[in-house]
Amino acid sequence: MHSFPPPPHLTGSSSQAPSQETPLPPKTAHLPPIFPFFRDAGSPAPAALHTILPLLPPLHANFFELLDSELEKVDSFYAEREKEMRDRGKLLKEQLNELGLHRKKYYESNPDTPTPSWAARACLYLAAALLALTQCHTDKSDNQPELVASESYRGGHSTTIGDGGTSERKTMSPLPASTAGDSTQVASLKSNRPAPPTKANGNIPLRNNSIHFTSPQEYQNAKKRLKKAVVEYYRGLEALNNYRILNLTGFRKAVKKYEKITQVPAQAAYMKERVEPSAFASGAMVSSMLKEMEELFAARFERGDKKKAITRLRVGTIQKSHHFSTFRTGMWLGLSIPATIIGFITCLRHSTATSLPSWNIILFIYSILLIPALLALLVGLNLVVWARERINYVFIFEFNNIIRGHSRWWLIKSVARLGVSGLWSVEFTDFWLGDQFCSLVYSLSNFYFVGCFYSQYFPYVPSYVNAPSSQQNTSMAIVPRFFSSSQMSSLVPRDNVLSSAYDPAVQEAWSTCGAESHWGSYFVLAMLPFLVRFVQSVRRYRDSKLPSHLINAGKYGMGMVYYFCYYLWKRDGETDNGASFILWCLSAVIYSLYGCAWDFAMDWSICKPHAKYPLLRRELVYTSQIPLYYVAMVTNFFIRFLWVFYIPNWPYFNTRSFISALMEMVRRVVWNFYRLENEHLGNMDQYRITREVPLPYPFDNPQLEDDDDEEDKA
Numbered sequence: 001m002h003s004f005p006p007p008p009h010l011t012g013s014s015s016q017a018p019s020q021e022t023p024l025p026p027k028t029a030h031l032p033p034i035f036p037f038f039r040d041a042g043s044p045a046p047a048a049l050h051t052i053l054p055l056l057p058p059l060h061a062n063f064f065e066l067l068d069s070e071l072e073k074v075d076s077f078y079a080e081r082e083k084e085m086r087d088r089g090k091l092l093k094e095q096l097n098e099l100g101l102h103r104k105k106y107y108e109s110n111p112d113t114p115t116p117s118w119a120a121r122a123c124l125y126l127a128a129a130l131l132a133l134t135q136c137h138t139d140k141s142d143n144q145p146e147l148v149a150s151e152s153y154r155g156g157h158s159t160t161i162g163d164g165g166t167s168e169r170k171t172m173s174p175l176p177a178s179t180a181g182d183s184t185q186v187a188s189l190k191s192n193r194p195a196p197p198t199k200a201n202g203n204i205p206l207r208n209n210s211i212h213f214t215s216p217q218e219y220q221n222a223k224k225r226l227k228k229a230v231v232e233y234y235r236g237l238e239a240l241n242n243y244r245i246l247n248l249t250g251f252r253k254a255v256k257k258y259e260k261i262t263q264v265p266a267q268a269a270y271m272k273e274r275v276e277p278s279a280f281a282s283g284a285m286v287s288s289m290l291k292e293m294e295e296l297f298a299a300r301f302e303r304g305d306k307k308k309a310i311t312r313l314r315v316g317t318i319q320k321s322h323h324f325s326t327f328r329t330g331m332w333l334g335l336s337i338p339a340t341i342i343g344f345i346t347c348l349r350h351s352t353a354t355s356l357p358s359w360n361i362i363l364f365i366y367s368i369l370l371i372p373a374l375l376a377l378l379v380g381l382n383l384v385v386w387a388r389e390r391i392n393y394v395f396i397f398e399f400n401n402i403i404r405g406h407s408r409w410w411l412i413k414s415v416a417r418l419g420v421s422g423l424w425s426v427e428f429t430d431f432w433l434g435d436q437f438c439s440l441v442y443s444l445s446n447f448y449f450v451g452c453f454y455s456q457y458f459p460y461v462p463s464y465v466n467a468p469s470s471q472q473n474t475s476m477a478i479v480p481r482f483f484s485s486s487q488m489s490s491l492v493p494r495d496n497v498l499s500s501a502y503d504p505a506v507q508e509a510w511s512t513c514g515a516e517s518h519w520g521s522y523f524v525l526a527m528l529p530f531l532v533r534f535v536q537s538v539r540r541y542r543d544s545k546l547p548s549h550l551i552n553a554g555k556y557g558m559g560m561v562y563y564f565c566y567y568l569w570k571r572d573g574e575t576d577n578g579a580s581f582i583l584w585c586l587s588a589v590i591y592s593l594y595g596c597a598w599d600f601a602m603d604w605s606i607c608k609p610h611a612k613y614p615l616l617r618r619e620l621v622y623t624s625q626i627p628l629y630y631v632a633m634v635t636n637f638f639i640r641f642l643w644v645f646y647i648p649n650w651p652y653f654n655t656r657s658f659i660s661a662l663m664e665m666v667r668r669v670v671w672n673f674y675r676l677e678n679e680h681l682g683n684m685d686q687y688r689i690t691r692e693v694p695l696p697y698p699f700d701n702p703q704l705e706d707d708d709d710e711e712d713k714a
Contacts, residue, residue: 047265047269049269049270049273049274052264052266052269060262063258064270067255071251071274071275074247074278074280075278075279078240078243078244078278078279079279081240081243082240082279082285085233085237085240085289086285086289088233089233089289089293092226092230092233092293092296092695095226095695095696095697096226096296096300098697099222099223099300099696099697100299100300102219102222102697103219106216221696225693225694226695227301228693230296230297230301230313231312231313232691232692232693233293233690234290234294234297234313235690236690237286237290237293238314240286241283241286241287244286245283248280251275252267252271252275255267255271293313294306294310297309297312297313361453361509361510364446364449364654365453367654368442368443368446369443371440371443371661371662371665372443374662375668375669378665378666378669379436379672381669382672382673382676385673386673386676389621389622390621391621391676392680392683392689393680395688395691396428396676398427398429414430414433418433418434418437418532421532421535421536421539422535422536422539425539425540425543426540426543430536431533431536431537432675434529434532434533435533435671436668437528437529437532438529438530438533438556438668439667441526441563442660442661442664443661444525444528444529445522445525446522447525448513448518448521448522448525452512452518453509456509456513457508457509457512457513516571519570519571522567523567526563526567527559527560527564530557530559531556531560533552533556534553534556534557534560537549538550538553541553551598552602554594555591555594555595555598558587558594559591559595561591562587562588562590565583565584565587565588566584566588568583568584569581569584574649576647585647592640595640596636596637596640599671600633600636603674603675604671604674604677604678606629606674613629615633619681620677621680622673622677632673632674635667635670639663639664639666642660642663645660646660
């Protein structure tokens with residue numbers, strides 16, 4: 001061991017620390033080293049770290065102290081995650097062994113079962129899918145603890161984004177909640193504990209006779225759920241291994257850069273004495289778990305084909321190109337732009353309105369269908385921004401669970417789940433999609449008019465292009481009852497609406513389908529998305545017992561009251577001095593303030609104290625667009641109060657309604673940007689990169705019981 005004499009410029013009082021800081025040398029090719037005394041040509045090995053650190057000035061010592069603190073943080077985090085993955089792997093291994101025994105028992109119980117036809121197989125898969133859909137969410141709400149941030153508490157603890165000490169950092173348990181109770185629950189489990197499992201030949205016997213061996217639906221359901229669980233577990237192992245490699249590289253590069261600048265030979269010593277003894281320095285455990293899971297997956301799901309198993313397990317890591325989808329989208333958009341321009345030019349011509357017998361209804365129906373189409377297009381813009389800002393929307397919306405299939409099927413299933421809200425636990429996709437429909441009230445409520453018109457009048461509308469002027473002027477006196485005279489103009493001025501005004505059949509459609517007797521149908525369609533969100537919020541309160549979900553349910557309940565008062569006011573003739581008008585204005589003010597406060601405090605988690613930027617939060621994703629946060633806040637507030645434009649007795653009520661609905665759709669698109677940002681930050685705060693899939697075979701976990709025994713002995 002060589003001892004190094006202290007350099008001349010390091011001696012002196014420690015009170016002169018600022019003058020002792022060594023400035024960085026200029027980038028010169030032949031610059032002498034800052035600490036030449038560390039270079040000993042006769043030294044066969046690098047100096048030990050404990051002999052180097054005392055010779056360094058305070059600034060350099062602080063660098064190594066900071067490096068040590070980060071190393072301890074990374075090492076402890078990795079050790080905790082590795083233990084969780086190891087326990088989860090043991091549980092999955094037992095479950096896969098159970099699946100093999102389940103398959104064996106099933107075929108022993110049905111030895112003479114013929115090969116089913118394609119129709120029978122289709123029915124079998126459909127029944128298994130429905131069973132899996134029902135049981136998966138039932139088990140998730142009853143047996144699996146889940147945690148999410150901000151408004152999306154799925155049965156867990158709340159987390160305040162960006163508040164430091166007030167947030168709870170907690171990871172999801174890899175074990176079923178039924179075995180993770182208090183001491184009395186554990187004692188009852190031990191008293192009813194079955195005989196120890198026999199692991200001969202790698203199999204573990206089924207317990208409690210919980211599996212119906214003769215039911216193919218049960219077997220297909222268990223196989224599907226286990227396959228998804230193994231894929232998620234494998235993704236977690238890959239992420240953990242990537243985390244290990246990334247931090248190893250980071251520490252090596254940090255010390256290497258320090259050695260390059262200061263000429264202090266600390267890299268080899270620091271890596272050998274501090275980094276290599278750490279838990280994350282060796283990837284042997286993770287590599288063995290990856291290899292073991294590949295072999296088990298190949299044996300249970302791919303008939304021993306390990307290559308095919310690896311391909312399936314790594315499906316989430318393959319970067320698939322979307323050149324054809326991009327080309328197809330660009331082609332259709334490019335073709336639609338000229339058609340849209342030509343359509344607008346044609347609409348402005350006087351001859352267009354006179355040549356169509358139902359011009360105003362055509363524009364009205366187009367406006368109803370335009371807003372959902374624009375929302376779908378702008379959600380694509382949301383996806384582009386999220387991908388650019390590295391917001392993990394694929395994990396949030398569970399796109400990575402779609403191994404095969406198309407996004408249309410995902411959308412159909414997600415919308416279908418809204419129709420049965422409350423039957424099982426609510427996921428982020430469920431309430432996010434419900435909020436999208438809450439901004440489509442204009443289109444949803446007017447779908448009644450579209451159905452009424454096309455079912456009763458559209459096949460019988462005659463053409464009055466060459467009708468005599470006497471007939472045209474006679475039918476001008478027909479005015480719809482539910483829609484006021486200012487609404488007859490729809491989206492164009494009344495002077496341009498000629499043929500539809502003198503078409504008796506079309507006027508009858510306006511007055512019949514929009515009659516005051518049908519106001520209840522309009523209200524029911526308008527309040528459906530609010531009812532869905534109300535039920536979802538109540539279900540989430542039932543699962544988590546968090547009062548914030550009841551407050552959220554109150555917001556959607558207030559939305560239903562607002563639309564009830566709105567249609568009641570329209571039924572009474574849109575007077576500005578009646579009781580219905582006062583009730584509508586009062587409910588509108590309460591609902592607007594209620595919704596805006598929830599947007600800021602919960603959905604976006606802004607208006608936090610001690611933030612770097614006033615009225616925002618500490619952590620931000622869109623750091624390059626800080627002014628847009630304030631623009632979004634202001635526009636969200638004013639669009640929430642856009643209902644005031646319904647009050648003046650101005651003409652073109654349909655036009656004002658369409659513009660208000662269009663602005664609400666734009667508000668929802670802006671809301672999506674910051675809602676996903678908040679969810680992404682919540683997942684980061686809780687270290688959530690994979691989701692826990694409920695396992696099909698409920699039996700006690702011996703590993704957990706052994707741990708409990710040790711705790712009791714202690």
